[in-house]
Amino acid sequence: MAILVIAEHDNSALKGATLNAVTAASRMGDDIHLLVAGAGCQAVADEAAKVAGVNKVLLADNAAYEHQLAENLSLLVAELGKDYSHVVAPATTTGKNFMPRVAALLDVAQISDIIRVESADTFVRPIYAGNAIATVQSLDAIKVITVRGTGFDAAAAEGGAAAIEAVGGVHDAGISAFVGEEMAKSDRPELTSAQVIISGGRGMGSGENFALLEKVADKLGAAVGASRAAVDAGFVPNDMQVGQTGKIVAPDLYIAVGISGAIQHLAGMKDSKVIVAINKDEEAPIFQVADYGLVADLFDVLPQLEQQL
């Protein structure tokens, strides 16, 4: 039986996390269908059809799905999912929101946030904030899975030529409504897809001082992140938070500035390829995971770094 992957998108473009989920799905089987559910999202379906490894794109284009409301989307996915061996979605806030609803409607378990596929029914996932790694076998006929993007490479966005098939029937539960959203606007890459991330911690001292990080980030084409301590101190908004309770990232280069390295932060970034720590406290735990450590005052280092890049 085929595998249904639920595309993440904003009705105009496919989100990168979808490509990681497609790669994960390809380890479970080789007949992959991608569902694009949204409103006015034909362009997303066209993009989805080009993703390497996708055999068919299902397009559910209706106002009921515009904001990915869990109540409506889960009814659609559960109905379609009955005919699949696996239903897979990225473990983004969207996927985490609607997928357990799908699993419950199908009367099966969900296996959350997988980082590896051992076989078509066995998956590896972090538990206890990444302090333990569990291997879990599904006993259900339909496997409902969410995928941690950093665990899998992205599938090629080009190269496929899947047919697009419209899905009939509309599911509108009529019990919830979208009111509004406030999205952080930035010209920088998103944290979860950036190749380079520079993050600041409590050591930054204030929100204004994050400008020092931004200057370095601009030189590197990097995203700017923060530790929970910096968020709790009110320096920056929560959507910048890297850590177990924020975003899980694994860029090629992660630069931690003025971050001590609490377990909860390390859980969010320790899979980065190269980690740099800049901290004036040489005892800071962050140095235990850093490939390159620089014991120095960040207010001296950041301007120098900006100049030398």
Added chain:
Amino acid sequence: MKVLVTVKRVIDYNVKVRVKSDNSDVDLANVKMAINPFCEIAVEEAVRLKEAGVASEIVVVSLGPKAAQEQLRTALALGADRAIMVETDEALESLTVAKLLAKVVEEEQPELIIMGKQAIDSDNNQTGQMLAALTGLPQATFASELKLEGGKALVTREVDGGLQTLSLNLPAIVTTDLRLNEPRYASLPNIMKAKRKPLDTKTPADLGVEVKAHTQLLKVEPPAERQAGIKVDSVEQLVDKLKNEAKVI
């Protein structure tokens, strides 16, 4: 309005988790246990609704071993009015917990259900959404703000890239994120008072739910350790290493 809140007994978040040497699971023998932090935020939110005169009664529910009564007593000390313990020594998966809770919801008929977004042990992030599906109720996960007005729940959610606001018909299910509130500590008089608050015990069989395994845990391993690297002396050296050794810039 009656508010139902759930609490899970988990390892205290300050305790370092160790994997058993036979890799069968994590070792929870003799470790400190506590209310899951996200559940604590759920209790706090319910208590604030009661203080604001919006909630009339707070019922707190826990499921699992008898020892979880401790966490129910804590929730009662924080301001919940009565507790329901669904007691079993069998391992409960999220779907089973949701099925049991659906029965409790059917009996109690709350207008609002507040739950933690995930437990810090299994990190599943499923039960609230599953309960919503089984009861046919609307949901708002990862809440950072909750307002009740005009017979609806207006909930601001922490989503990737920012905040989203939803309007839900009541009854509704809300799961908490960290910034919803900062939980209080229970005072000694309230801890004493909590001992006399009602606590009902039920079993899965009483609720007519069969405890079924949908997954099997094959093994649990410690994560790969990352080795500390080298210290550099200057920004020049750092830039040089990143360019020529690590080749990441």
